[in-house]
Amino acid sequence: MQIQIAEYAGFCYGVKRATQILDDVIEKSVKSEQILAYTLGPIIHNQHVTQYYEKKGIKVIENIQDFIDNRRDSEKLIIRSHGAPKRVYDMAAQYGIPLIDATCPYVKKIQNTVSSYHLKGYNIIVVGDSSHPEVIGINGWCDDQATIIKTLSDIEKIEETAKPTCIVAQTTFNIGLWEKIVDELSKILLNSIVKNTICLATTQRQDACKTLAANVDLMIVVGDRHSSNTKKLVEVCSDVVKTIHIETKDDLNVSKLIGNVKIGVTAGASTPDWIIQSVILKIENEGEVFFDGKS
Ligand code: SF4
Numbered sequence: 001m002q003i004q005i006a007e008y009a010g011f012c013y014g015v016k017r018a019t020q021i022l023d024d025v026i027e028k029s030v031k032s033e034q035i036l037a038y039t040l041g042p043i044i045h046n047q048h049v050t051q052y053y054e055k056k057g058i059k060v061i062e063n064i065q066d067f068i069d070n071r072r073d074s075e076k077l078i079i080r081s082h083g084a085p086k087r088v089y090d091m092a093a094q095y096g097i098p099l100i101d102a103t104c105p106y107v108k109k110i111q112n113t114v115s116s117y118h119l120k121g122y123n124i125i126v127v128g129d130s131s132h133p134e135v136i137g138i139n140g141w142c143d144d145q146a147t148i149i150k151t152l153s154d155i156e157k158i159e160e161t162a163k164p165t166c167i168v169a170q171t172t173f174n175i176g177l178w179e180k181i182v183d184e185l186s187k188i189l190l191n192s193i194v195k196n197t198i199c200l201a202t203t204q205r206q207d208a209c210k211t212l213a214a215n216v217d218l219m220i221v222v223g224d225r226h227s228s229n230t231k232k233l234v235e236v237c238s239d240v241v242k243t244i245h246i247e248t249k250d251d252l253n254v255s256k257l258i259g260n261v262k263i264g265v266t267a268g269a270s271t272p273d274w275i276i277q278s279v280i281l282k283i284e285n286e287g288e289v290f291f292d293g294k295s
Pocket of ligand 1: 013105171
Protein backbone atom coordinates (compact mmCIF):
# COMPACT_ATOMS: atom_id res chain seq x y z
CA MET A 1 0.00 0.00 0.00
CA GLN A 2 1.27 3.47 -0.88
CA ILE A 3 -0.12 6.70 0.54
CA GLN A 4 0.30 9.84 -1.53
CA ILE A 5 -0.69 13.29 -0.34
CA ALA A 6 -1.92 15.93 -2.80
CA GLU A 7 0.54 18.73 -3.52
CA TYR A 8 -1.85 21.25 -1.99
CA ALA A 9 -3.92 20.09 0.97
CA GLY A 10 -5.13 21.65 4.20
CA PHE A 11 -5.08 25.20 5.59
CA CYS A 12 -5.03 27.98 2.98
CA TYR A 13 -3.77 31.53 3.39
CA GLY A 14 -7.16 32.94 4.46
CA VAL A 15 -7.74 30.25 7.08
CA LYS A 16 -4.22 30.56 8.49
CA ARG A 17 -4.72 34.32 8.71
CA ALA A 18 -8.11 33.96 10.47
CA THR A 19 -6.81 31.48 13.04
CA GLN A 20 -3.77 33.69 13.64
CA ILE A 21 -6.16 36.57 14.43
CA LEU A 22 -7.88 34.39 17.06
CA ASP A 23 -4.51 33.31 18.47
CA ASP A 24 -3.55 36.98 18.81
CA VAL A 25 -6.81 37.79 20.64
CA ILE A 26 -6.16 34.94 23.07
CA GLU A 27 -2.54 35.94 23.61
CA LYS A 28 -3.34 39.59 24.28
CA SER A 29 -6.27 38.94 26.64
CA VAL A 30 -6.34 38.70 30.41
CA LYS A 31 -6.24 35.00 31.13
CA SER A 32 -8.90 34.97 33.90
CA GLU A 33 -11.72 35.97 31.55
CA GLN A 34 -13.98 33.11 30.53
CA ILE A 35 -15.23 34.61 27.27
CA LEU A 36 -12.78 36.77 25.36
CA ALA A 37 -14.58 37.22 22.09
CA TYR A 38 -17.35 36.01 19.82
CA THR A 39 -17.09 35.11 16.19
CA LEU A 40 -20.13 35.88 14.05
CA GLY A 41 -20.72 32.32 12.86
CA PRO A 42 -17.89 29.75 12.94
CA ILE A 43 -14.52 31.37 12.10
CA ILE A 44 -13.91 28.61 9.52
CA HIS A 45 -15.91 25.54 8.55
CA ASN A 46 -14.28 23.00 10.82
CA GLN A 47 -16.05 22.05 14.02
CA HIS A 48 -12.86 20.63 15.58
CA VAL A 49 -11.12 23.95 15.15
CA THR A 50 -14.08 25.92 16.56
CA GLN A 51 -14.26 23.54 19.54
CA TYR A 52 -10.55 24.11 20.18
CA TYR A 53 -11.06 27.90 20.21
CA GLU A 54 -14.22 27.63 22.31
CA LYS A 55 -12.13 26.05 25.08
CA LYS A 56 -9.79 29.04 24.85
CA GLY A 57 -12.65 31.53 25.31
CA ILE A 58 -13.73 32.32 21.75
CA LYS A 59 -17.39 31.45 21.28
CA VAL A 60 -19.59 31.42 18.22
CA ILE A 61 -22.62 33.70 18.07
CA GLU A 62 -25.03 33.58 15.17
CA ASN A 63 -26.19 37.18 14.90
CA ILE A 64 -24.98 40.62 15.85
CA GLN A 65 -28.19 41.51 17.71
CA ASP A 66 -27.48 38.74 20.27
CA PHE A 67 -24.04 40.23 20.77
CA ILE A 68 -25.46 43.75 21.22
CA ASP A 69 -28.07 42.50 23.73
CA ASN A 70 -25.67 40.46 25.87
CA ARG A 71 -22.23 41.95 25.48
CA ARG A 72 -19.82 42.84 28.26
CA ASP A 73 -17.47 45.73 27.50
CA SER A 74 -14.38 43.58 27.34
CA GLU A 75 -15.82 41.14 24.81
CA LYS A 76 -14.86 41.51 21.17
CA LEU A 77 -16.71 40.67 17.98
CA ILE A 78 -14.83 38.96 15.19
CA ILE A 79 -15.97 38.68 11.56
CA ARG A 80 -15.44 35.14 10.26
CA SER A 81 -13.14 34.29 7.33
CA HIS A 82 -16.19 34.03 5.02
CA GLY A 83 -17.02 37.69 5.63
CA ALA A 84 -20.33 39.34 6.52
CA PRO A 85 -22.89 41.61 4.83
CA LYS A 86 -22.42 45.39 4.91
CA ARG A 87 -25.36 45.76 7.33
CA VAL A 88 -23.28 44.02 10.04
CA TYR A 89 -20.58 46.69 9.75
CA ASP A 90 -23.27 49.39 9.76
CA MET A 91 -24.84 48.00 12.95
CA ALA A 92 -21.45 47.71 14.62
CA ALA A 93 -20.74 51.36 13.80
CA GLN A 94 -24.18 52.40 15.06
CA TYR A 95 -23.70 50.64 18.42
CA GLY A 96 -20.02 51.52 18.79
CA ILE A 97 -18.82 47.93 18.57
CA PRO A 98 -15.18 47.65 17.50
CA LEU A 99 -14.88 44.79 15.02
CA ILE A 100 -11.93 42.51 14.43
CA ASP A 101 -12.17 41.60 10.77
CA ALA A 102 -10.92 38.13 9.82
CA THR A 103 -12.58 38.22 6.39
CA CYS A 104 -10.22 36.58 3.91
CA PRO A 105 -8.77 39.31 1.67
CA TYR A 106 -9.91 37.36 -1.42
CA VAL A 107 -13.49 37.49 -0.16
CA LYS A 108 -13.12 41.17 0.76
CA LYS A 109 -12.04 41.86 -2.83
CA ILE A 110 -15.26 40.29 -4.17
CA GLN A 111 -17.35 42.34 -1.71
CA ASN A 112 -15.63 45.52 -2.96
CA THR A 113 -16.14 44.49 -6.60
CA VAL A 114 -19.88 43.84 -6.31
CA SER A 115 -20.33 46.99 -4.23
CA SER A 116 -18.65 49.21 -6.81
CA TYR A 117 -20.44 47.64 -9.83
CA HIS A 118 -23.78 47.76 -8.01
CA LEU A 119 -23.26 51.48 -7.36
CA LYS A 120 -22.53 51.94 -11.06
CA GLY A 121 -25.92 50.40 -11.88
CA TYR A 122 -24.79 46.93 -12.99
CA ASN A 123 -26.81 43.78 -12.35
CA ILE A 124 -24.82 41.40 -10.19
CA ILE A 125 -24.67 37.62 -10.63
CA VAL A 126 -22.91 35.47 -8.05
CA VAL A 127 -22.14 31.92 -9.16
CA GLY A 128 -22.23 29.99 -5.92
CA ASP A 129 -24.36 28.52 -3.18
CA SER A 130 -27.04 30.95 -1.96
CA SER A 131 -27.08 29.42 1.52
CA HIS A 132 -23.31 29.70 2.05
CA PRO A 133 -22.22 32.50 4.44
CA GLU A 134 -19.64 33.81 1.97
CA VAL A 135 -22.32 34.26 -0.71
CA ILE A 136 -24.81 35.75 1.77
CA GLY A 137 -22.07 38.18 2.79
CA ILE A 138 -21.19 39.12 -0.80
CA ASN A 139 -24.86 39.69 -1.63
CA GLY A 140 -25.04 41.97 1.40
CA TRP A 141 -22.60 44.35 -0.34
CA CYS A 142 -24.99 44.97 -3.24
CA ASP A 143 -28.18 45.52 -1.21
CA ASP A 144 -29.08 41.81 -1.50
CA GLN A 145 -29.89 42.44 -5.17
CA ALA A 146 -27.62 39.75 -6.69
CA THR A 147 -28.98 36.83 -8.66
CA ILE A 148 -27.33 33.68 -7.37
CA ILE A 149 -26.91 30.65 -9.59
CA LYS A 150 -25.34 27.35 -8.75
CA THR A 151 -26.09 25.03 -11.67
CA LEU A 152 -26.40 25.15 -15.45
CA SER A 153 -30.16 24.76 -15.14
CA ASP A 154 -30.32 27.86 -12.87
CA ILE A 155 -29.41 29.89 -15.98
CA GLU A 156 -33.07 29.60 -16.97
CA LYS A 157 -33.71 32.27 -14.29
CA ILE A 158 -31.70 34.81 -16.29
CA GLU A 159 -33.35 36.72 -19.12
CA GLU A 160 -31.48 37.94 -22.18
CA THR A 161 -30.46 41.54 -21.60
CA ALA A 162 -28.07 44.21 -22.77
CA LYS A 163 -28.03 45.76 -19.30
CA PRO A 164 -24.48 45.77 -17.91
CA THR A 165 -23.92 42.79 -15.65
CA CYS A 166 -21.03 41.85 -13.40
CA ILE A 167 -20.51 38.12 -12.83
CA VAL A 168 -18.41 36.87 -9.90
CA ALA A 169 -17.84 33.44 -8.35
CA GLN A 170 -17.87 32.10 -4.81
CA THR A 171 -14.18 31.64 -4.01
CA THR A 172 -14.53 27.86 -3.65
CA PHE A 173 -16.69 27.16 -6.70
CA ASN A 174 -15.95 24.19 -8.99
CA ILE A 175 -13.70 25.60 -11.74
CA GLY A 176 -14.98 23.36 -14.54
CA LEU A 177 -18.62 24.18 -13.78
CA TRP A 178 -17.83 27.93 -13.48
CA GLU A 179 -16.37 27.88 -17.01
CA LYS A 180 -19.46 26.14 -18.40
CA ILE A 181 -21.83 28.54 -16.62
CA VAL A 182 -19.92 31.62 -17.83
CA ASP A 183 -19.97 30.27 -21.42
CA GLU A 184 -23.75 29.91 -21.30
CA LEU A 185 -24.30 33.25 -19.57
CA SER A 186 -22.26 35.12 -22.16
CA LYS A 187 -24.76 33.98 -24.82
CA ILE A 188 -27.63 35.81 -23.12
CA LEU A 189 -25.89 38.64 -21.29
CA LEU A 190 -24.78 40.89 -24.09
CA ASN A 191 -22.87 43.37 -21.94
CA SER A 192 -21.23 41.48 -19.11
CA ILE A 193 -18.01 41.75 -17.17
CA VAL A 194 -16.74 38.42 -15.88
CA LYS A 195 -14.52 38.34 -12.81
CA ASN A 196 -13.16 34.90 -12.07
CA THR A 197 -12.97 35.23 -8.29
CA ILE A 198 -12.32 31.57 -7.54
CA CYS A 199 -9.30 31.88 -5.28
CA LEU A 200 -5.86 30.47 -6.00
CA ALA A 201 -6.02 28.11 -3.02
CA THR A 202 -9.18 26.54 -4.47
CA THR A 203 -7.67 26.24 -7.96
CA GLN A 204 -4.47 24.70 -6.59
CA ARG A 205 -6.32 22.20 -4.39
CA GLN A 206 -8.76 21.15 -7.11
CA ASP A 207 -6.00 20.78 -9.74
CA ALA A 208 -3.72 18.88 -7.36
CA CYS A 209 -6.41 16.44 -6.22
CA LYS A 210 -7.52 15.83 -9.81
CA THR A 211 -3.92 14.98 -10.81
CA LEU A 212 -3.47 12.71 -7.80
CA ALA A 213 -6.87 11.04 -8.28
CA ALA A 214 -5.82 10.00 -11.80
CA ASN A 215 -2.86 8.10 -10.37
CA VAL A 216 -4.34 6.26 -7.38
CA ASP A 217 -6.93 3.53 -6.76
CA LEU A 218 -8.84 5.47 -4.13
CA MET A 219 -8.98 9.03 -2.82
CA ILE A 220 -9.66 10.08 0.76
CA VAL A 221 -10.81 13.69 1.21
CA VAL A 222 -10.50 14.98 4.77
CA GLY A 223 -12.65 17.91 5.82
CA ASP A 224 -15.74 19.17 7.56
CA ARG A 225 -19.10 18.26 5.99
CA HIS A 226 -20.10 21.95 6.03
CA SER A 227 -16.93 23.04 4.24
CA SER A 228 -17.75 24.16 0.70
CA ASN A 229 -14.21 23.75 -0.63
CA THR A 230 -14.01 20.23 0.88
CA LYS A 231 -17.25 19.26 -0.85
CA LYS A 232 -15.84 20.54 -4.15
CA LEU A 233 -12.71 18.39 -3.68
CA VAL A 234 -14.98 15.38 -3.15
CA GLU A 235 -16.86 16.23 -6.38
CA VAL A 236 -13.65 16.66 -8.38
CA CYS A 237 -12.08 13.42 -7.09
CA SER A 238 -15.31 11.42 -7.49
CA ASP A 239 -15.35 12.28 -11.19
CA VAL A 240 -12.00 10.49 -11.54
CA VAL A 241 -11.80 7.66 -9.01
CA LYS A 242 -13.60 6.06 -6.06
CA THR A 243 -13.56 8.65 -3.27
CA ILE A 244 -14.25 8.60 0.46
CA HIS A 245 -15.07 11.79 2.39
CA ILE A 246 -14.21 11.77 6.11
CA GLU A 247 -14.09 14.47 8.77
CA THR A 248 -11.50 12.81 11.00
CA LYS A 249 -9.67 9.51 11.41
CA ASP A 250 -12.63 8.23 13.45
CA ASP A 251 -14.78 8.13 10.30
CA LEU A 252 -12.27 5.93 8.50
CA ASN A 253 -12.73 2.16 8.50
CA VAL A 254 -9.31 1.03 7.30
CA SER A 255 -10.58 -2.46 6.43
CA LYS A 256 -12.63 -0.76 3.64
CA LEU A 257 -9.37 0.17 1.93
CA ILE A 258 -8.47 -3.45 1.20
CA GLY A 259 -7.94 -4.06 -2.50
CA ASN A 260 -6.62 -0.55 -3.13
CA VAL A 261 -2.85 -0.36 -3.46
CA LYS A 262 -2.42 3.35 -4.09
CA ILE A 263 -4.31 5.64 -1.72
CA GLY A 264 -4.43 9.39 -2.32
CA VAL A 265 -5.14 11.85 0.48
CA THR A 266 -6.23 15.46 0.19
CA ALA A 267 -7.88 17.89 2.59
CA GLY A 268 -10.05 20.99 2.46
CA ALA A 269 -8.63 24.44 3.08
CA SER A 270 -10.14 24.48 6.57
CA THR A 271 -8.70 21.12 7.68
CA PRO A 272 -5.87 21.50 10.20
CA ASP A 273 -2.63 19.57 9.86
CA TRP A 274 -3.22 17.62 13.05
CA ILE A 275 -6.34 16.00 11.56
CA ILE A 276 -4.62 15.19 8.23
CA GLN A 277 -1.62 13.67 10.02
CA SER A 278 -3.81 11.55 12.31
CA VAL A 279 -5.60 10.11 9.25
CA ILE A 280 -2.29 9.21 7.60
CA LEU A 281 -1.00 7.67 10.82
CA LYS A 282 -4.14 5.58 11.16
CA ILE A 283 -3.81 4.23 7.61
CA GLU A 284 -0.10 3.50 8.16
CA ASN A 285 -0.58 1.82 11.54
CA GLU A 286 -3.85 -0.05 11.11
CA GLY A 287 -3.30 -0.58 7.38
CA GLU A 288 -0.44 -2.93 8.18
CA VAL A 289 -2.80 -5.17 10.14
CA PHE A 290 -5.38 -5.32 7.35
CA PHE A 291 -3.00 -5.47 4.44
CA ASP A 292 -0.75 -8.00 6.17
CA GLY A 293 2.20 -7.15 3.94
CA LYS A 294 0.31 -7.84 0.71
CA SER A 295 0.51 -4.29 -0.61
S1 SF4 B 1 -10.24 29.22 0.28
FE1 SF4 B 1 -9.43 31.11 -0.66
S2 SF4 B 1 -10.99 32.65 -0.24
FE2 SF4 B 1 -11.40 30.94 1.15
S3 SF4 B 1 -10.28 31.46 3.01
FE3 SF4 B 1 -8.90 30.22 1.76
S4 SF4 B 1 -7.66 31.70 0.59
FE4 SF4 B 1 -9.48 32.78 1.37
